[in-house]
Amino acid sequence: AFSVKRIVSPLIFDNLKNAVLEGLYDPALGPIDLRGCCSTCNLSQAYCPGHFGHIELPLPVYNPLIFSTLYRLLKNTCFYCYHFRIGREEMSKFVAKLEKLADGDFVGSMSVSLGKGAGAL
Template identity: 35%
Template sequence: METINYYPSDTTIGGLLFSNYISEEIRRLSVKELTSSQAIDRLGVLVSDSPYDLALRPFDKKNDRCFTCDQGFVACSGHLGHISLVLRVYNPVLRGCCLYCHTIQCSNVEKYLFNMQMLYLKHGQTNEIDNLQSIYKTWILERKSLDTFYENINEHMKLNPPSSTRIEATTKNLLAIRQQLIKDFEARAFKAKKKFCPNCNTPVRTLRADSHSKLFYSQGVSNKQIKAYQERMSNIR
């Protein structure tokens, strides 16, 4: 039988696009709904309706066969399952985001500091992380301009550039430093209570979850907050 080549031999891929499945597509592609959080019971047997359900794929190379396609461990490519959420799930990041400018309630200085510290961490230069933190603390105490902070950070990184060797954070020491950096950033962005957004200077509207079923946010702002906001904006301009 003659084959037809629909694409010329010099055809190349010009781009690649990834997207997410919508809920209806996930349900159509799914072979089973997963309802059990326990994957293996006390006897070591795979639990049905769990992430280790044999309808998704076989897990034993010798004995198991897929309940969906009846193929073995090597031949089965795996099948999709889905989990139906009984209650609504809200991303906790919303508590640290401004509802007006839709950005994280963290100043650009703190974001820049965090990015540069993570850059040093990727190259295993843990001492430079503390040096950047010292520059940040000194800048706060001296209360200098934003340009001074960026100049000090950039000057330090020119004198101490990241090494050409990239190190994955797999050791206990590097993992502990990485977790502490993320924890400190989350504390500044999500846990610290702010009256005004550090990015757009609008009054912050607080969020409150009620029994994982509803999400409430403060309606408007008080007159005192409006007056303080107007004064603050007039000083910036």
């Protein structure tokens, strides 16, 4: 959902030193020189925030930055019924915290205190 361009070319520049389309410096990801204009947001290099691209891989890959969190989630999951092994009250707090994070309310998410059971997640 965040990606604006699929990256398929390992080349960065062509023989004329122009950015290769669908490469790492594709113009859709943002301008690379001071005079350039972004083809995604039409802003100059000074104002364009830059945009994400994506590389499609043949197999799923886990993000190493959240691997420990995924491990704790799996460890606290019942493999018979596939529910988390915490109480309903803790689960509702956990869901409320995640909903606030998904809405971008980081400060509000910090105000939701998790119980001892949900803290294990």
